[in-house]
Amino acid sequence: xxxxxxxxxxxxxxxxxxxxxxxxxxxxxxxxxxxxxxxxxxxxxxxxxxxxxxxxxxxxxxxxxxxxxxxxxxxxxxxxxxxxxxxxxxxxxxxxxxxxxxxxxxxxxxxxxxxxxxxxxxxxxxxxxxxxxxxxxxxxxxxxxxxxxxxxxxxxxxxxxxxxxxxxxxxxxxxxxxxxxxxxxxxxxxxxxxxxxxxxxxxxxxxxxxxxxxxxxxxxxxxxxxxxxxxxxxxxxxxxxxxxxxxxxxxxxxxxxxxxxxxxxxxxxxxxxxxxxxxxxxxxxxxxxxxxxxxxxxxxxxxxxxxxxxxxxxxxxxxxxxxxxxxxxxxxxxxxxxxxxxxxxxxxxxxxxxxxxxxxxxxxxxxxxxxxxxxxxxxxxxxxxxxxx
Amino acid sequence: xxxxxxxxxxxxxxxxxxxxxxxxxxxxxxxxxxxxxxxxxxxxxxxxxxxxxxxxxxxxxxxxxxxxxxxxxxxxxxxxxxxxxxxxxxxxxxxxxxxxxxxxxxxxxxxxxxxxxxxxxxxxxxxxxxxxxxxxxxxxxxxxxxxxxxxxxxxxxxxxxxxxxxxxxxxxxxxxxxxxxxxxxxxxxxxxxxxxxxxxxxxxxxxxxxxxxxxxxxxxxxxxxxxxxxxxxxxxxxxxxxxxxxxxxxxxxxxxxxxxxxxxxxxxxxxxxxxxxxxxxxxxxxxxxxxxxxxxxxxxxxxxxxxxxxxxxxxxxxxxxxxxxxxxxxxxxxxxxxxxxxxxxxxxxxxxxxxxxxxxxxxxxxxxxxxxxxxxxxxxxxxxxxxxxxxxxxxxxxxxxxxxxxxxxxxxxxxxxxxxxxxxxxxxxxxxxxxxxxxxxxxxxxxxxxxxxxxxxxxxxxxxxxxxxxxxxxxxxxxxxxxxxxxxxxxxxxxxxxxxxxxxxxxxxxxxxxxxxxxxxxxxxxxxxxxxxxxxxxxxxxxxxxxxxxxxxxxxxxxxxxxxxxxxxxx
Numbered sequence: 001x002x003x004x005x006x007x008x009x010x011x012x013x014x015x016x017x018x019x020x021x022x023x024x025x026x027x028x029x030x031x032x033x034x035x036x037x038x039x040x041x042x043x044x045x046x047x048x049x050x051x052x053x054x055x056x057x058x059x060x061x062x063x064x065x066x067x068x069x070x071x072x073x074x075x076x077x078x079x080x081x082x083x084x085x086x087x088x089x090x091x092x093x094x095x096x097x098x099x100x101x102x103x104x105x106x107x108x109x110x111x112x113x114x115x116x117x118x119x120x121x122x123x124x125x126x127x128x129x130x131x132x133x134x135x136x137x138x139x140x141x142x143x144x145x146x147x148x149x150x151x152x153x154x155x156x157x158x159x160x161x162x163x164x165x166x167x168x169x170x171x172x173x174x175x176x177x178x179x180x181x182x183x184x185x186x187x188x189x190x191x192x193x194x195x196x197x198x199x200x201x202x203x204x205x206x207x208x209x210x211x212x213x214x215x216x217x218x219x220x221x222x223x224x225x226x227x228x229x230x231x232x233x234x235x236x237x238x239x240x241x242x243x244x245x246x247x248x249x250x251x252x253x254x255x256x257x258x259x260x261x262x263x264x265x266x267x268x269x270x271x272x273x274x275x276x277x278x279x280x281x282x283x284x285x286x287x288x289x290x291x292x293x294x295x296x297x298x299x300x301x302x303x304x305x306x307x308x309x310x311x312x313x314x315x316x317x318x319x320x321x322x323x324x325x326x327x328x329x330x331x332x333x334x335x336x337x338x339x340x341x342x343x344x345x346x347x348x349x350x351x352x353x354x355x356x357x358x359x360x361x362x363x364x365x366x367x368x369x370x371x372x373x374x375x376x377x378x379x380x381x382x383x384x385x386x387x388x389x
Numbered sequence: 390x391x392x393x394x395x396x397x398x399x400x401x402x403x404x405x406x407x408x409x410x411x412x413x414x415x416x417x418x419x420x421x422x423x424x425x426x427x428x429x430x431x432x433x434x435x436x437x438x439x440x441x442x443x444x445x446x447x448x449x450x451x452x453x454x455x456x457x458x459x460x461x462x463x464x465x466x467x468x469x470x471x472x473x474x475x476x477x478x479x480x481x482x483x484x485x486x487x488x489x490x491x492x493x494x495x496x497x498x499x500x501x502x503x504x505x506x507x508x509x510x511x512x513x514x515x516x517x518x519x520x521x522x523x524x525x526x527x528x529x530x531x532x533x534x535x536x537x538x539x540x541x542x543x544x545x546x547x548x549x550x551x552x553x554x555x556x557x558x559x560x561x562x563x564x565x566x567x568x569x570x571x572x573x574x575x576x577x578x579x580x581x582x583x584x585x586x587x588x589x590x591x592x593x594x595x596x597x598x599x600x601x602x603x604x605x606x607x608x609x610x611x612x613x614x615x616x617x618x619x620x621x622x623x624x625x626x627x628x629x630x631x632x633x634x635x636x637x638x639x640x641x642x643x644x645x646x647x648x649x650x651x652x653x654x655x656x657x658x659x660x661x662x663x664x665x666x667x668x669x670x671x672x673x674x675x676x677x678x679x680x681x682x683x684x685x686x687x688x689x690x691x692x693x694x695x696x697x698x699x700x701x702x703x704x705x706x707x708x709x710x711x712x713x714x715x716x717x718x719x720x721x722x723x724x725x726x727x728x729x730x731x732x733x734x735x736x737x738x739x740x741x742x743x744x745x746x747x748x749x750x751x752x753x754x755x756x757x758x759x760x761x762x763x764x765x766x767x768x769x770x771x772x773x774x775x776x777x778x779x780x781x782x783x784x785x786x787x788x789x790x791x792x793x794x795x796x797x798x799x800x801x802x803x804x805x806x807x808x809x810x811x812x813x814x815x816x817x818x819x820x821x822x823x824x825x826x827x828x829x830x831x832x833x834x835x836x837x838x839x840x841x842x843x844x845x846x847x848x849x850x851x852x853x854x855x856x857x858x859x860x861x862x863x864x865x866x867x868x869x870x871x872x873x874x875x876x877x878x879x880x881x882x883x884x885x886x887x888x889x890x891x892x893x894x895x896x897x898x899x900x901x902x903x904x905x906x907x908x909x910x911x912x913x914x915x916x917x918x919x920x921x922x923x924x925x926x927x928x929x930x931x932x933x934x935x936x937x938x939x940x941x942x943x944x945x946x947x948x949x950x951x952x953x954x955x956x957x958x959x960x
Contacts, residue, residue, distance in 0.1 A: 002923060006921050010914075010917075011914075038488060042896075043895075046892055053500065053504070057505070064511070064512070065511055065514075068515040132857060139855040141856045256863075389928065
């Protein structure tokens with residue numbers, strides 16, 4: 001084959017260009033750390049890397065969500081544990097006071113203690129996490145448990161046999177502390193005949209006996225009672241006045257996304273878990289009634305409250321167990337996501353990051369080829385018949 | 390007649406012939422780098438001998454002509470492959486340009502931004518009342534919108550820049566066809582004496598090569614030195630000494646039309662799909678077929694995205710309700726059915742939505758508005774205003790061809806829920822995004838200015854709504870994994886498919902370019918093996934002709950000596 005001048009020089013140029021472009025590509029992959037600089041370098045791998053990156057970013061986000069979930073669950077768990085501790089203390093106290101060995105003064109003191117417990121439970125129930133009330137459902141911006149207005153409770157009756165006495169509480173309380181009015185019939189008989197006396201310290205001190213009126217009898221601070229029927233001497237009833245604690249939240253469960261199509265409930269509804277809804281497991285009502293019984297120096301009433309406290313204890317224990325299970329689930333998911341994240345990072349790196357050793361070897365090989373090409377080219381270019389003519 | 394004068398005659402012809410040889414060699418050496426040049430050589434033959442008693446006596450050398458070394462078949466194949474190479478080179482360059490806009494191998498691509506956008510919804514779901522989370526979400530949404538806008542804009546600009554190259558390319562084509570016709574005329578004139586016009590033919594061949602790089606053509610050479618150049622659909626560009634121009638126009642559908650200016654003022658719009666090979670084909674097809682495909686895909690993705698996000702967003706409420714609300718989409722005519730007068734009107738199905746009204750922040754009343762795609766905006770306004778409950782509390786109106794709802798009392802606010810008709814999405818009421826394609830995608834200005842209106846929560850059937858409610862944010866975050874569009878892909882998958890298709894197409898064009906590059910190099914080498922100038926060969930020839938010239942000159946001096954001897958004999 002004839003070899004023309006242009007053939008020689010074109011070949012030299014094309015080959016050097018090809019080698020230079022290879023060198024440039026390898027150099028770019030080493031200096032950037034990325035195997036591919038453009039999507040057309042390897043569209044299939046680039047597409048796969050994009051998919052993996054999306055998955056990785058989701059995994060990171062779910063992991064973040066788990067942190068939030070863990071925060072909510074832990075704070076809820078610890079608040080409910082605190083409440084459980086207080087309830088246990090109340091149970092212990094109720095247990096003591098239900099026996100007959102304590103006197104009115106001691107029961108008054110116990111009532112004060114219960115009041116303290118009540119307030120503490122309310123405070124714990126209003127715990128905030130990240131500025132949000134955790135037991136309020138979706139109404140995280142306001143405390144779920146608030147004290148209502150003064151409320152005069154229906155009388156708790158302790159009648160002697162044969163008594164047909166009835167009492168209806170009424171009036172509007174004007175005082176500023178919660179108290180229990182203990183009323184004792186001194187002389188039997190109906191309105192206009194029988195007499196009664198009132199105590200506000202569980203029977204330690206009494207008012208002067210007065211005749212049962214036909215209409216309302218004022219017990220003090222606006223509290224009134226209407227006594228009907230025929231009373232027997234020794235009949236007792238008590239009327240408590242306190243501010244019941246009410247639940248202000250809603251009943252929505254807060255869910256956090258912890259995986260694709262997977263949500264986890266991270267809150268407890270205050271009215272379900274603690275109370276304030278006057279339901280069977282309303283700890284505020286249970287304690288308020290216990291307190292009233294103690295103020296009325298009523299061991300039997302305290303005994304009834306004891307049963308309800310024990311039932312509440314098992315109720316909240318099952319909730320705590322549920323929270324613990326959720327926390328376990330969070331921990332498990334965290335482990336899974338940790339492993340997944342490592343695996344995804346490894347796969348992304350496998351596909352997209354430059355293998356430095358291989359690239360450096362390739363660079364060396366290309367460099368040698370380039371130098372060889374330069375050497376042979378310069379030899380070929382320098383040859384001419386002219387040098388010999 | 391033989392004799393000494395014959396010797397002189399032979400010598401003088403030989404001198405002239407060898408001198409011509411040196412001249413042609415010089416011409417070859419001088420044109421060693423001239424593109425399209427075919428090396429030439431002198432055709433020598435022995436002169437007709439004279440009859441003598443001793444038999445025919447040679448009369449030396451004669452020059453028959455100067456011939457160029459040219460292989461028409463290799464050159465034709467070279468032109469054809471060059472045409473395809475130019476096509477793929479242009480296509481590859483344009484596609485690489487487009488692929489660069491979507492270069493997801495670097496950080497900050499749309500894929501990344503999509504993930505971040507949905508992650509922000511997760512963050513908001515984790516803390517629905519958080520002002521920081523709301524701001525972060527809006528910023529991510531804005532960045533995502535910008536990314537979509539700029540990609541769409543770049544695609545438009547790439548089409549524009551391709552269009553700008555079409556005019557000059559056509560001018561170049563017309564110049565080459567005119568030059569071919571002109572050179573043909575000159576060749577016919579020059580060759581009338583029977584000798585080949587080598588250099589003119591080389592020039593015309595070069596023009597043909599250049600032309601075939603610009604547009605795929607078929608060439609027919611006739612015996613009389615003329616050449617016909619025709620497009621692949623048979624329309625001639627050069628016929629003998631006539632050439633026909635190509636021009637272009639852009640039709641109302643924004644498609645380039647190449648117009649053939651035939652003889653006698655006839656014109657014909659060429660079917661662009663019938664073009665094959667050459668830069669022009671690549672420019673037209675990339676502009677009007679390839680890039681629009683990606684524009685459509687990107688627009689579809691953006692629209693699916695807007696609809697999906699807004700369909701969910703309109704179900705929810707923010708931390709505060711509206712005292713007034715104005716839709717972001719305009720109807721073409723408030724009296725025509727919504728289904729056809731709104732950009733996203735086709736989304737509307739028969740159904741209803743609810744409006745809840747609060748007074749001083751507490752639930753007051755609610756009502757359901759029935760929707761059908763055949764309703765006009767005026768009908769919807771009337772239905773709200775005459776609603777037995779809502780009518781007295783809210784006033785709906787048509788403002789700037791959009792739906793506007795205002796509460797009658799300053800103490801009243803309102804929110805939306807339970808829209809299964811998608812009419813709120815189509816009207817742009819209580820939406821997160823505005824726009825209907827990649828270029829117009831944007832965050833609703835109202836939401837942007839009132840981050841509290843990002844609808845993370847929902848209204849209960851009782852009308853209650855609370856700041857800790859994350860139901861809508863959760864549903865929005867979960868859209869990341871939800872299938873959208875006819876193929877049931879997620880947004881991420883759909884975008885990744887777009888990237889992969891684009892990457893594969895760019896890669897394919899690049900591979901074809903490399904392939905044809907190799908082919909063209911090989912054919913060029915084959916052509917040069919025939920036509921190329923080798924300096925060493927020419928130098929050898931130069932020495933050869935020089936020696937022959939010297940020998941011929943020597944012949945003259947020998948003949949002279951013979952005369953001298955002859956003349957000396959008479960003294």
